[in-house]
Amino acid sequence: MEPMLALDPAGMRLQAEGPGLAVQIHAQLKARILAGELPAALRLPTSRELARQLGVSRNTVLRAYEQLLAEGFLQARVGDGSYVAPLPPSPHAPQPSLERRADASALPASPLWQRLDQDFRPAQVLPSPPRAFRHGVPALDLFPHAVWARLQARFWRQSRQQPLGYSDAAGLPRLREAIAAYLRHARGLPCTAEQVVVTSGSQQAIAMSALALLGPGERAAMEMPGYRAAAAALALAGTPVLRVPVDEQGLQVAALEALGPCRLLHLTPSHQFPTGAVMEARRRLELLAWARRQQAWLLEDDYDGEYRYSGVPLAPLAALDTEGRTLYAGTFSKLLFPGLRLGYLVLPPALAPAFARLRWALDRHASVADQAVLADFIEQGEFLRHVRRVRRAAAQRREALLQAWQRHFGSAGELALSAPQAGLHALLPLDGPAREQDLALRAEAAGLEVGRLRQVGQVPEASARAGLLLGFAAVTPAAITAAVATLARVWNSGRPA
Secondary structure, three states: OOOOOOOHHHHHHHOOOHHHHHHHHHHHHHHHOOOOOOOOOOOOOHHHHHHHOOOOHHHHHHHHHHHHHOOOEEEOOOOOEEOOOOOOOOHHOOOOOOOHOOOOHHHOOOOHHHHHHHOOOOOOOOOOOOOOOOOOOOOOOOOOHHHHHHHHHHHHHOOOHHHOOOOOOOOOHHHHHHHHHHHHHOOOOOOHHEEEEOOOOOHHHHHHHHHHHHHOOOOOEEEEEEEEEHHHHHHHOOOEEEEEEEOOOEOOOOHHOOOOOOEEEEEEOOOOOOOOOOHHHHHHHHHHHHHHOOOOOOEOOOOOOOOOOOOOOOOHHHHEEEEEEEEEEEEEEOOOOHHHHHEEEEOOOHEEEHHHHHHHHHHHHHHHHHHHHHHHHHOOOOOHHHHHHEEEEEEEHHHHHHHHHHHHOOOOOOOOOOOOOEEEEEEEEEEOHHHHHHHHHHHHHHHOEEEEHHHOOOOOOOOEEEEEEEEOOOOHHHHHHHHHHHHHHHHOOOOOO
């Protein structure tokens, strides 16, 4: 007689009729009952009969039957065996496919969900290690793994003395003090530990700002083109997100004024994302005056302000603010590694307690272990050493990109590349969406990663603005030089490599 179940032979050899086989029998019988293949009131083979069919011990079958009895899928009749129990109609219906279950029409119909589902899909998770020209990634090859591992091991060796329970929602006090000291010293931002709230990266900082500061009917604004993930985070408050055009000096204040009342503005003045524009002092002062008149909040996203290639890093907009209208967001993703998911907000003193309560309501606090290790990393001087190391590497890799580009594409024409003043990527402007798509497809076919401005910066369909982002910090100078040569070959020939 054909056996009613099919067990995995590898499992039989390895488990020698241990619990693994009972689990297989239980799972297969349960699946067939739910699918309606074993209808209600059907008498199952006795444990002895099924064990003989499958070539297993009777105890193995008994364990599976007992589990099904306990879960209500079988009924035992004394002296007459085991029968399939009657179940409600719904389990007998064919199970929906994964595609059907994930259909947006079956998901919540709130306006916020619809907006996120249509406009703010998560970015693709790219393979590691990075390839040229992945943007937004620092020199991961220079990260001091041994130092970090030593500090982590030290934390767990001392775990009896460590705060392993719930911690301060604003962040580990020692880490907040270290962050404030770093910002005072390296970024010229006068602040105290009490103003710092530790976040899970700048993305959470933006979302928290929107949730805390935007009331019903109030509007937010951001740069166009701008950081697409910022648009998603701002949208969490359920309010309109206006787009303000940028030029070679960053966000246009006159265009912002023309939009009318706005409660919260997200901007990247030190290195506009993704165009790379650096906002001059006059425009910064105009923005602060606008915030004062409108009683609006400025959310300054200083995502890679430490990377500047002429002179010292610019002082943050928040350092010029005497009215307490600026929230300063920073992240360790561009200095250490994105997977760490640690960042911070420096808040006007009056806002700090409310943001700490909001952080508690969202997810209590960031990982205590990661915060403690990062605090040690900063206090022992390893962080400043690493910052100097990755800054030098970024400058060298930028220079390798510019030299290779000059050699293959020259300094004039459509594919001329301007030297970025700051940050970890260069923007290659192009003359339209079709050209952007064409060059991106050829580069991707050759195994290179380029960022499409219209996707990365959420450029509206009606706009003619186009370009490609070329990250230069994630790979070595030699890899950059080789990648530019590949671009020249596939772009000039019009054929994939």
